[in-house]
Structures are given as C-alpha cells and as structure tokens.
Amino acid sequence: MALKSDAAHWGTLAKLFHWTIVLLLLVQGTLGLVMVELPKKPSVIAWFTLHKSLGLTILLLALLRLGWRLFDRRPQEPASMPRWQAIGARVGHALLYALLFAVPLSGWLFDSATALRPLVWWGVVPMPSLTGGAAPAIKEIAQETHEWLFWTLVLVAAGHAAAALVHHFVDRDDVLRRMLPGGRRGGAA
Ligand code: HEM
Ligand code: HEM
Secondary structure (H helix, E strand, O other): OOOOOOOOOOOHHHHHHHHHHHHHHHHHHHHHHHHOOOOOOHHHHHHHHHHHHHHHHHHHHHHHHHHHHHHOOOOOOOOOOOHHHHHHHHHHHHHHHHHHHHHHHHHHHHHHHHOOOOOEEOOOEEOOOOOOOOOHHHHHHHHHHHHHHHHHHHHHHHHHHHHHHHHHHHHOOOOOHHHOOOOOOOOOO
8 A cells, every 4th residue: 555656556545535525526416406405494404504514525625635636646547548538538637626626616605605604614613705795796606606517527527437437348458447445556666
C-alpha cells in the first residue's frame, strides 16, 4: 500500500478520495431528489439540514482531494491509448473536478439567498452566507443552477463510468483495475 500514486498505479489516498466521494454523491443525489418531493411539513427540515451538511462535506473532500492531487501525480495512460482518448479523459476529469465544486457551491448560494435558517455544518460549525443576507433576486436562478449542474454531473459521471468499463471489458487494459480498492499493485512501485 502506497499513499502516493506512481507512474503505473493510483495511490491509496487518491483511491480513497475517489470512491468516498462517489459513494457520498450517490447518497447526496438521492437525498436531494427525494427530499424536494416530500410534503412540505416541518419534519422535512431535518432532511434538508442533512443534505446541506453532507453537501458541504463533499465540498471539503473535493478541496482536500484537489490539494492532494496538486501534490501527488497521476499514473500514465496505457501506451496503446490514442491521443484523442487521453485528451478526452483529461478534459472529462477536469470537468468532474469543476462540478465537484460547482454543485455544492450553487446549493450553498441558494441556501444563502433564501436565508431561511442559519447554515451550521453538522450543527457545530457556523457557515458564512455567500450573499450576506437574503437575496430574492438570485434565489430562483441559484436553485435552477444547482439542479442543472447536478444533472450535468450525472451525465458527465455516467460517460466517465462508461469509459472506465470500456477500458476494462473492451480494451482489456489496467485503467479500471488500478483505480479499484486493492487493485493490482507491484512492479514499479
Ligand atoms: C455535491 C453536493 C450536492 C449534490 C450532489 C446536491 C444535489 C441536489 C439535488 C439532486 C437536489 C434536488 C434538485 C431538484 O430536483 O430540485 C438538491 C436540492 C437542494 N440542495 Fe443540494 N446538492 C449538493 C450540495 C448542496 C449544498 C452544499 C447545499 C447547501 C448548503 C444544498 C442545498 C440544497 C437545497 C436547499 C435544495 C432544495 C432546493 C429546492 O428547494 O428546490 N445542496 N441538491
Ligand atoms: C460521481 C461519480 C464520479 C466522479 C465525480 C469521478 C471523478 C473522477 C476524477 C475527477 C478522476 C480523475 C482523477 C485525477 O486525475 O485526479 C477519476 C478517475 C477515475 N475514475 Fe472516476 N469518478 C466517478 C465515478 C466513477 C465510476 C463509477 C468509475 C468506474 C466504473 C470510475 C472510474 C475511474 C477510473 C478508472 C479513474 C482513473 C482514470 C485514469 O487512470 O485515467 N469513476 N474519477
């Protein structure tokens, strides 16, 4: 187990960030879609509060992940991979990183604009308002942006996951295996 990535493998920390964030996004996306359909009773507030804290946690993890990524390196693409594919993958990854920030930030912006309740991360850490108080003018656009960015993330992530499966089952290379927990290591580590 090596914490850092090398020329042939993703390190433990990169894998941990990748799969923790995937798992939390699945929970968070489902929670978001379900909670907005619930009858508007006081009991739904707890779900919204959970959604906000979990969303801010994903934002924090994205920040830590990007920080680590700037310090870490990434394994090389397989030599057999055409250049257009390597470029496509890089663009896709950059887009995924951008969305990992944009989705929670737009949710936070919407929450700030409504200024319904103070935003307190897991009920412990008071978070600042991004709008400095209620901002009715941007409320609706922030809400729509949050929803729209979420569906963009779903789309890009689906394409990304499909590409990973093509690598594994069609190209039969190491690209998916080396991102999996406990994936084959050794060689040039
Ligand atoms: C990566 C993190 C996040 C994901 C994937 C996510 C996803 C979603 C989804 C799918 C919805 C339902 C959209 C709809 O169908 O109307 C939603 C709604 C919402 N999200 Fe997030 N969200 C995230 C982070 C946040 C954060 C950090 C906040 C606030 C601090 C937040 C606040 C809200 C609110 C208030 C709603 C309800 C909007 C409404 O009333 O229509 N979200 N989110
Ligand atoms: C919401 C879901 C996902 C997000 C946001 C996401 C995000 C990312 C990002 C940003 C990278 C680039 C890592 C870097 O260069 O630092 C990456 C790599 C990777 N992801 Fe995902 N991912 C998601 C889901 C998945 C799924 C479901 C699979 C598998 C089916 C997968 C397989 C991979 C693989 C194999 C790599 C390494 C690619 C390479 O070596 O170039 N990802 N992911």
